[in-house]
Amino acid sequence: MIPTSEEAAWQTSIWKGKFIYLWGASIFSSLSISMYLTIEQWYVVHYLNLKNSLGIILMATTIPRVLFMMIGGIAADQYSRSKIICFSLLTRCFILLLMALFYTNHVLTLSALFIFALLFGASYAFFWSARDSIVPGMIPKEQLVRANSVIQTTNQLSVMLGPVLGAALLSLFSYSTIFLIIAFALLISILLLRFVQEKKELTPKKSSLLRDLAEGIHYVKGSSFLLTVMGTFIIVNLFFIGPLMVSIPIIAEDRFEGNPFNLSMLQSSFAGGMLLGAIIMGWLNMKKQRGKLVIALILIEGLLLTAFSQATNLWLAAVSLLMIGCCVSSINIPLVSVIQEKTPSTIVGRVMSINTMVSMGLIPVSYGLVSALLNLQISVQFILLCAGSIIVWFSFILFLKASDLKRA
Template identity: 25%
Template sequence: MPATTDTHLLRNTNFRWLLGGGLVSMLGDQFTMLALPWLVLGLTGDSLSLGIAVALMGAPRALLILLGGTIADRYSPRRVLLLSKYVNAAILLALAAMLWLDQASLALAYGAALALGIASAFAIPAGTAILPQAVPPQMLQAANGLQMGARQLSLLAGPLLAALVLGARDGAQQTAMAALAAAFAIDALTFLCSAWTLRQVRLQPLATPAAPQAMWRDMAAGLAVVWRDLPLRSCYAYWALVAFFVMGPLQVALPVLASERLHGAAALGLLMGAHGAGTLAGMLASGLGGTWLRRHFGATLLAADAVVACLLMALGQIDSARQGAALLAATGMLSGYLQVAIFTWIQRRVAPAMLGRAMALFMAIFLGLAPLSAAATGALLRHLSVGELFCCGGALLLAAAVAAALLTDIPRIAGSTSAASP
């Protein structure tokens, strides 16, 4: 039963250290996610400058994440993740000190955004590769569910905590900079705290350490693992289509829908909150149906995406915030459930020595396609109504799911029971 599994999982010392430290760090991240945009806007009042700062943080993450996964596999995900936490703490403490010394500048904000983006390119694949070496295989599904649920919870609660610290920004400029400095310092301390908890984690040693070779050969070997594994390759290609058809409408068209039909930012907040709460519920419920998923992973994946497609098409027809919240809560539940199932499937399918690279490629798909999907959605909204846009996006996602069911082996993919080389 899921409850019994969760109880046993929380008795695992490694997982308790990972979950506790990760939750503290993820809550701290929300301070920087709010403080950095306010810093740029406070210095310039310019939306273009804010866009450049966001791009400086996001571009290195997308470009370097495969290198980050390669290094995590080469030198241990725990070591890479630990180093990234120290680097992030140093960046944020330096930024906080400069603000306290009244040395704020746009160049400083840009430099911090770029440095944080580079550090995250190494932290993300290391963080996703560490769990299978820290907990027993039979606990992996539940561990992913709780860990990803904690991340979603931090996205809901973290901004509220950060807002309390940044509340002082409505005063004088000097007081506002002090509040921003405090936010960055708090995030730095959470990185140091999570680094300490990570040092308590003891990973299972790899059975066959990889022989040293050139870095580019290690990277190519990771790509080859995904390419040679037909089910893995098919799923990665399919997920690229899903990311393109879904992420743009949710990021760009949803605010337009709230503005045109639901009359305001409060409605957008309700829609986004409903989606976030649904995602959290789906992640926490990920332990349900484990036996079915192990037998019918691919079929479940396509069926859930077909339902999401229909929900997106219905979203384009709403005329009240409550209708949209109900649809997005259901979408979030399916999305959260699938996220845990997908992570677990990859972690069990790919050998631990290659997992950093496999997960990095998976994350690169979404990080790289998100801005393209957003740009395409923005361009299409010049020619289509927001309702037509959601209908088109949902119809394309449904077509992709049906095509995958008819033309590929994805419906016959079963969940892997343990990590193995392809």
């Protein structure tokens, strides 16, 4: 059968060329991050037995990522994005080597872990900005949804496998050996990135950090769509990410026997849902009604969060997380693709980083708020129930007021 023009574009534009190396590097990078976060959370909850401090460590990982996101976006608009990605991976590899050394010498305390989490988050900010801005230069605009779906699909497959591999490694090796294994995965990403070079190297222009920042902010302020998207992510991330991510290891410890494989099942279910959502979005390759779909999925996301808060059965909790993850990918991919389509390549790094920085800015606050509520002896189940109810309420506001988003 003769392939259609759309099928031919899919085969040639994405899978031939340097994109495949970026895709491979993203797999190992995502796998290493997933394993690291699983080990980090389990180290705090189970090894240090400081579950009420988990939100503080998650804040330490997130705050530098938010603060350095804008600088990463400016760098991505001026310098080689592949080299920035490589630098980020190499830095995190070095951090993991230090963590292995600290653990071996019995000095990987909560304070030390907090500092490493800060450094890890700062390094990851540069990776995120550069990776998101390099894709539009490799792929035609009509294929951006599918290209983003491919990256998200394979990344989420790695995220889904990461907790399982992390749990297996915990049963076989010490923490120091696990840190070395994760560092090796990052080295593979670095090797693959050696084949990723932009067609035209970006040359630094004579400008100031503040001027570049002002240019990006001015562009965003002129787009009512971008402002609506950012406002939506701010509210959703404040009441969704913190309660969900802090609750998963705590629920695994308190409600499901404190078994690392139960933790891996819950985290893998969430990642598996994100994988499923990415596959669906890549298959649909939606060009219309994306905004209305996003609002509907936010409503479903809130309802599922309330369901997860009441789950007393491991399989019911896993199914809830699977569906939540599916909603997350199905929300993120269309919105990121629309932003990439509408933004000039000379400023896409800053716009993507501003969007991510603003939308994620309240995530550390969310982690801290959840930790504070836990220290006040408020149950994580009640926190999830309230957070899900707020998201449901917010989705109705979007249906009534967010006309720019509904037209996307």
